[in-house]
Amino acid sequence: MHNAYFEFAAPKNEPVLNYAPGSAEKVALKKQLAAFKAVEMDIPMYINGEEVRTGKTVNIHPPHERKHKLGHFHQGDSSHVQKAIDAALAAREKWADTPWEQRAAIFMRAAEMMATKYRAHMNAATMLGQSKNAYQAEIDSACELIDFLRYNVHYLGQIYQQQPYSPQGIHNRVEYRPLEGFVLAVTPFNFTAIAGNLPTSAAMCGNVVVWKPANTQVYAANVIMKILIEAGLPAGVINLVYTDGPTVGDVCFNHADFAGIHFTGSTGVFQTMWKTIGTNISKYKTYPRIVGETGGKDFVIAHKSADPAVVATALARGAFEFQGQKCSAASRAYVPSNIADEVKANLVKQVSSMKMGTTEDFTNFINAVIDEKSFDKIASYIDNAKKSDATSILVGGTYDKTEGFFIAPTVIETKDPKYVTMCEEIFGPVLTLYVYDAEKFEETLALVDSTSEYALTGSIISTDRYAIELATKRLTNSAGNFYINDKPTGAVVGQQPFGGARASGTNDKAGSAMNLYRWLSARTIKETMVPPTDYRYSFLDEA
Numbered sequence: 067m068h069n070a071y072f073e074f075a076a077p078k079n080e081p082v083l084n085y086a087p088g089s090a091e092k093v094a095l096k097k098q099l100a101a102f103k104a105v106e107m108d109i110p111m112y113i114n115g116e117e118v119r120t121g122k123t124v125n126i127h128p129p130h131e132r133k134h135k136l137g138h139f140h141q142g143d144s145s146h147v148q149k150a151i152d153a154a155l156a157a158r159e160k161w162a163d164t165p166w167e168q169r170a171a172i173f174m175r176a177a178e179m180m181a182t183k184y185r186a187h188m189n190a191a192t193m194l195g196q197s198k199n200a201y202q203a204e205i206d207s208a209c210e211l212i213d214f215l216r217y218n219v220h221y222l223g224q225i226y227q228q229q230p231y232s233p234q235g236i237h238n239r240v241e242y243r244p245l246e247g248f249v250l251a252v253t254p255f256n257f258t259a260i261a262g263n264l265p266t267s268a269a270m271c272g273n274v275v276v277w278k279p280a281n282t283q284v285y286a287a288n289v290i291m292k293i294l295i296e297a298g299l300p301a302g303v304i305n306l307v308y309t310d311g312p313t314v315g316d317v318c319f320n321h322a323d324f325a326g327i328h329f330t331g332s333t334g335v336f337q338t339m340w341k342t343i344g345t346n347i348s349k350y351k352t353y354p355r356i357v358g359e360t361g362g363k364d365f366v367i368a369h370k371s372a373d374p375a376v377v378a379t380a381l382a383r384g385a386f387e388f389q390g391q392k393c394s395a396a397s398r399a400y401v402p403s404n405i406a407d408e409v410k411a412n413l414v415k416q417v418s419s420m421k422m423g424t425t426e427d428f429t430n431f432i433n434a435v436i437d438e439k440s441f442d443k444i445a446s447y448i449d450n451a452k453k454s455d456a457t458s459i460l461v462g463g464t465y466d467k468t469e470g471f472f473i474a475p476t477v478i479e480t481k482d483p484k485y486v487t488m489c490e491e492i493f494g495p496v497l498t499l500y501v502y503d504a505e506k507f508e509e510t511l512a513l514v515d516s517t518s519e520y521a522l523t524g525s526i527i528s529t530d531r532y533a534i535e536l537a538t539k540r541l542t543n544s545a546g547n548f549y550i551n552d553k554p555t556g557a558v559v560g561q562q563p564f565g566g567a568r569a570s571g572t573n574d575k576a577g578s579a580m581n582l583y584r585w586l587s588a589r590t591i592k593e594t595m596v597p598p599t600d601y602r603y604s605f606l607d608e609a
């Protein structure tokens with residue numbers, strides 16, 4: 067029986083708790099950190115609602131404390147991916163037929179659990195597994211994921227209400243079906259919220275999902291999956307597997323029922339996936355939806371009218387929060403010559419004061435980068451900059467992986483606006499700064515637009531409205547998220563829908579209705595109340 071349309075009202079953003087000394091949230095978080103550190107977690111895959119253990123285990127260590135073992139996860143192979151697809155397809159019909167308000171209730175329940183009894187679990191897992199400090203964990207694994215779940219439920223309700231015009235004698239309606247097949251969600255290490263959003267947004271729309279997280283995010287992914295199960299997610303709707311990337315790709319992209327990929331990660335991986343899907347296109351029952359949010363080389367351009375302290379602070383926070391491991395992180399700065407000395411001095415002062423260490427010590431602003439591969443790659447960019455004639459290191463430039471993967475926040479100044487660290491994504495705590503002739507603002511806007519293949523985020527800092535207007539126009543295609551007098555990071559669900567174009571992705575804006583449409587396949591139904599009984603048009607009678 068389905069006799070009413072149920073609405074989910076627009077939510078408000080989940081409030082960011084401040085973890086002040088002695089606060090209840092801080093006490094709970096400290097307790098959970100200690101509890102997680104006291105046991106070695108045995109983390110299974112979840113296929114068809116069952117915990118799957120292979121015995122082939124991979125150890126998990128906090129990136130900031132290599133000697134400590136948090137536990138291990140069980141690694142799967144192609145047979146587990148196949149089982150996950152089989153389970154998803156078996157669950158498909160019943161899940162797609164479930165009234166949407168029942169589906170929605172599961173995700174609303176999960177959001178509520180994350181906001182209350184599991185908030186500390188979500189944050190502690192992210193702090194330990196991904197080396198995020200308490201504030202960065204709170205805005206990600208608590209608030210952003212809760213917002214994704216609540217806002218997507220609200221947006222989906224609005225989509226379902228959109229119906230076409232029906233003239234007299236005809237009834238037109240549109241059904242928003244899920245895709246015919248399964249959706250693959252492949253998620254990155256850097257945001258627990260993104261890891262949770264990619265499978266759940268597709269599932270909420272009635273799709274069934276195979277979810278493969280980054281190995282370095284499995285510790286928090288396990289918490290998300292347990293909450294979804296406790297919230298009532300039926301077996302087979304989301305199946306969580308841990309294999310390497312190419313294995314999941316080989317099985318899924320060769321399957322006739324592959325209906326879509328929801329990806330966030332690096333540009334190279336996404337382009338490889340797209341090529342494989344293109345090559346296999348005739349194998350599929352339906353054209354797969356390809357949604358990918360990928361890399362960035364995000365800019366801050368200051369105008370000669372800017373307040374140097376505002377510029378320096380936008381750079382310090384935009385470049386170094388979570389060690390610069392945000393796709394949105396400020397990584398190239400264009401500073402006008404008239405304020406350059408002041409900006410540099412202020413920036414060096416701020417960065418020099420950033421304390422670095424473990425996430426359990428809440429006084430640390432900087433923690434470790436995610437793993438050794440990433441550490442080595444970032445260190446090599448710093449080493450090359452030290453050797454180059456075109457650059458000098460203003461602050462930082464040191465690194466040490468003895469205890470954890472620690473890289474000091476580093477500012478490079480370059481005389482060459484096309485120096486490699488102005489162009490390539492580094493994905494670490496490295497900002498490159500270029501001083502331009504303050505009278506050449508317009509030429510510098512052209513430089514900003516043409517320097518990198520990416521177009522994810524960017525900022526203009528200025529008190530001159532004409533300069534702001536000019537930058538907004540000239541940089542139309544340079545960023546999918548453009549900020550005026552702010553840092554280029556920290557988009558909030560429901561406020562700044564997030565995503566970039568060019569090499570930064572398909573710009574389907576996570577956490578908005580635009581994204582949800584990609585997981586729906588509309589069927590239009592026309593019903594004629596009194597059908598005609600003669601083929602002739604009425605004017606034929608007059609001849």
Ligand SMILES: NC(=O)c1ccc[n+]([C@@H]2O[C@H](COP(=O)([O-])OP(=O)(O)OC[C@H]3O[C@@H](n4cnc5c(N)ncnc54)[C@H](O)[C@@H]3O)[C@@H](O)[C@H]2O)c1
Binds near residue numbers: 257
């Ligand atoms: N635009 C955005 O919204 C956004 C958000 C977060 C991160 N990112 C980007 O993500 C990257 C950092 O995350 P990462 O290091 O986890 O990215 P990554 O590309 O290395 O990995 C992302 C996911 O893809 C999987 N993968 C890797 N190779 C694969 C293959 N050949 N086939 C199938 N899957 C494969 C990984 O295991 C992981 O689950 C950066 O480039 C960053 O800019 C973008």
Ligand SMILES: N[C@@H](CCC=O)C(=O)O
Binds near residue numbers: 392393394557564
């Ligand atoms: N949405 C986040 C970035 C996600 C990418 O890593 C921000 O706006 O800073």
